[in-house]
Amino acid sequence: MTHHLSRDEARRIAVRAQLLDAQRPGDVVEVAEQLGWIKIDPTAAITTSEHAILWARIGWGYEPGQLQKAVEVDRQLFEFDGTLRPMSVLGPLLTVSRHRRLYADTGTWLAANERFGRDVISRLRAEGPMPASAIPDTSQVQRSSESGWYGANQVPRMLEVLSRLGEVAVVGRQGRLRVWDVVERAYPDGVPDLPLDEAERLLAERRLQGLGIAKKSAMSPVGTAGEPVTIEGLPGTYRVDSEALAALDEDEGGRVAILNPYDVSLYDRRRLRDLFGFEYKVEQFVPKAQRVYGYFAHPVLVGDRFMGLLDAEHDRKREVLRVNALHELEQFEPEELEMVHAEIRDLGGWLGVPVVGLGD
Structure with a gap:
């Protein structure tokens, strides 16, 4: 059976799945379990992506130390490929990783450096966790990095x-430096080794859970998870998470959320455009003279609409959150503007600094 939704209904499902509705989650692990992954990135115009993503969901109840505890002490989350993920996806993720096919040039480089790879693993196994800087480079073949x-x-x-x-x-991490170990010590005992098709199915289901609704693509690899659905005014068939669809009538309304540019909700740009009518581009690597909204402008979600972009920076020298501009993609109603300003002030308060340049 194919379901049919209005675009408003589809947006509400997406917002709720991303934990950006009025009902805030309680802790770090709850966020990771629902979203599936939290991006790690050192760019800290306001704060780093992992902390910004969690603050946008949890709000004042989030403290950065909670994340480190969940990863390094409680071992409820693990780091993989520049993201933090819940332990519940470790089994299928390791299965898929062990069946991974490398790009041709990477595979050639790895084969040429077989002894080097063994050296790295042997050192970790013998001496325990360490950063990359503590491991000698015994490579046989070097590969330059044009990027x-x-x-x-x-x-x-x-x-x-x-x-x-x-x-x-x-x-773990020493500051921003990653600390590495062999997998047999890094992960708990008893991680299931699943058939590949089952592992891929489970990961697709978790991706759709975090998105709520999506069309299968490279940016949203949801496969055939969930149920088929069409959306009014949009071509093709989407997939919708069954539980999210069943809970559509339980919607408790929206709120204001200030999203880091590397937030998972922004990852699939086509989905953003189709569901929300939002064309988004991070201008971090755009020449300054060509920037429209700022170096690292944060999208501002009001309810289920992306209504603005916040160009702001945490000035650590002067200890302020400086608002350079609040760009309105849609004109804010007075109540909406008040809520957006309140969220920006809360962000400054959470950072422990006053807000300047808000203009109110």
Whole structure:
């Protein structure tokens, strides 16, 4: 059976699935379990992505130390490929990782550095967790980085490739530096080794759970999870999470949310455009003279509409949250503007600094 939804209903499902409705979640693990993953990124115009993503959901109840505790002490979350994920997806994720096919040039580099890979794993196994800087580079073949993400040292690249293959894992951080170990110590005993098709199905279901509603694509790989649905005014068939669809009438309304540019809800740009009518581009790598909204403008969600972009920065030297501009994509009603200003002030309060430049 194919369901039929209005675009308003589809947006409400998406907002609720992303924990951006009026009912805030209670803790870090609840957020990770629902969203499926939390992006890690060091860009901190206001604060780093992982903390911004959690604050946008939990609000004042979130303290950054809660995240480190969930990862390094309670081991309820784990780091994988630049994201934090709940332990409940570890089994299917490791299964898929062990069946991963590398890009041709990466596979060639790995094969040429087989001894180097063994050296890295042996050192971790013998000496325990350590950052990449503590591991010697014994590579046989070097690979240059045209993108600039990697230097001449091949160890960070080898660790990342081995982690995607399920051989090593990040077990903590020293500041922003990742600490690595072999998987047999990094993860708890008894992680199930699943058939590949079952693992892929489970991951697709979790992706759809976090999105609520999506069309299968490279940016939203939901497969055939959930149920088929058409959306008024949009071509093609989407997939909708069954529980989200059943709970549609329980909608408790929306709120204001200020979203980090690397928030999972913004990842699929086509979905943003189709469901929300929101064309979004991060201008971080755009030349300054060509920027329209600012270096790292944060989308402002009001209810189920992206109504603005906040260009702001946490000035740590002067200890203020400086608002450079609040761009209105749609004109705010007075009550909406008041709520947006209140959310910005709350963000400053959570950071422990006053807000300047708000203009009210």
